Amino acid sequence: MSADPYAVKRRGLMYVLSSPSGAGKSTIARAILERDAGITMSVSATTRAKRPGETAGKDYEFMDLTEFNLMVNRQEFLEYAKVFDNYYGTPVAPVLAELEAGRDVLFDIDWQGTQQLAEKAREDLVRVFILPPTMVELEHRLETRAQDSAAVVAKRMAKAADEMTHYAEYDYIIINRDVENSVEEALAVLKAERLRRDRQVGLGEFVRGLRQGQ
Numbered sequence: 001m002s003a004d005p006y007a008v009k010r011r012g013l014m015y016v017l018s019s020p021s022g023a024g025k026s027t028i029a030r031a032i033l034e035r036d037a038g039i040t041m042s043v044s045a046t047t048r049a050k051r052p053g054e055t056a057g058k059d060y061e062f063m064d065l066t067e068f069n070l071m072v073n074r075q076e077f078l079e080y081a082k083v084f085d086n087y088y089g090t091p092v093a094p095v096l097a098e099l100e101a102g103r104d105v106l107f108d109i110d111w112q113g114t115q116q117l118a119e120k121a122r123e124d125l126v127r128v129f130i131l132p133p134t135m136v137e138l139e140h141r142l143e144t145r146a147q148d149s150a151a152v153v154a155k156r157m158a159k160a161a162d163e164m165t166h167y168a169e170y171d172y173i174i175i176n177r178d179v180e181n182s183v184e185e186a187l188a189v190l191k192a193e194r195l196r197r198d199r200q201v202g203l204g205e206f207v208r209g210l211r212q213g214q
């Protein structure tokens, strides 16, 4: 993972952030990436239109349905799902490359995708669900985001209540009352999970070295 000669070899983990729309997941994800050099974002493919301010290849790989289906058929997705009216999927190759190099991968995906990852890679998965403090706050965030039409906001509010019931499928729950505090909590989870014994595959070797007086 790093050039540190004393670093214990470890397996990368898959860190999933999910939440109902507008709970602050994308903001928290961005902050994690800025503050922790050991984790990289999984860039999803999507059939939804690019929004102003989004960069192709960085925010998403934007593609049409034909292209998306081609990737599905070639089994190039680790998971994929229909969210609202569009398809979203996680390309498998970049994720495996990061994990094999001992780096962690961050996923901003919904509960459907998280369930699929749990079936495929339960051991490597850390699931975090973000809840809004109140529904009033959630609606406010959706409105002030102002990237979507009023109709889209209404649709997302209606779905949010449903989506929240999936909190029980996650390992950690963060109630986003204050973004800074939520980011710290999200980073604390990451730090603690990295210390899990079974992720530190180089421990046997490390302790052997210790016993030999190195």
Ligand SMILES: Nc1nc2c(ncn2[C@@H]2O[C@H](COP(=O)(O)OP(=O)(O)OP(=O)(O)O)[C@@H](O)[C@H]2O)c(=O)[nH]1
Binding pocket: 018, 019, 020, 021, 022, 023, 025, 026, 044, 045, 048, 079, 080, 081, 083, 088, 089, 090, 108, 109, 110, 111, 112, 113, 114
């Ligand atoms: N299953 C799955 N879900 C994804 C993937 N990429 C994004 N999503 C989810 O799709 C939903 C919509 O994402 P976007 O179209 O970017 O919209 P958004 O404004 O960011 O929506 P929210 O993050 O929900 O507020 C979010 O819940 C994402 O977490 C993916 O590869 N797989």
Ligand SMILES: [Mg+2]
Binding pocket: 025, 026, 108
């Ligand atoms: Mg988002």
